[in-house]
Amino acid sequence: GPKVLQIPSHQIIDMGQMVTLNCDPVSNHLYFYWYKQILGQQMEFLVNFYNGKVMEKSKLFKDQFSVERPDGSYFTLKIQPTALEDSAVYFCASSWGQNERLFFGHGTKLSVL
Template sequence: GPKVLQIPSHQIIDMGQMVTLNCDPVSNHLYFYWYKQILGQQMEFLVNFYNGKVMEKSKLFKDQFSVERPDGSYFTLKIQPTALEDSAVYFCASSSGQGSTEVFFGKGTRLTVV
């Protein structure tokens, strides 16, 4: 079936450095999402993105966070600078947005900030 690919699967980074998480969404999908999940806890919405713009973001989407998808390439989440509390698994998702709730999720990128 359709797959959302996330690169890399694991990332370890020093606090204060910049990190970019990459997501290759399902082809022809129009809506893109990032979610944050701290180990064993709830899946928390960060942001959704459509037509080159952020549509909605949560309180967890701090000023240090940004998203973009230049020219149909990867949908990225950039954190600059990183903080210890940014350690989590970040899930990318995409959907067609055509009356379907089936949002397809990637396997996540485990980010560890040290």
């Protein structure tokens, strides 16, 4: 079926550094999402992005977070600066329409030291 690719699968960085997580969504999809899952905890919604704009964000989407998809390339989540509590697996998803099913990537495990 349709695939969402996430690069890298694992990223280790020092606290305070910047990190960019990359997502290659399904080719004809228009809506993009990031979710965060801390080990042993629930999958939490971060942000929804469409037509170059943030449509919806949760309280977990801190000021240090930003998303973009320049010129139809990767959909990215940037964290600057990172904090220890940002350590988690970040899942990217995409959907064709606003009320269509989501397809998820395999996640990027972010370890902030």
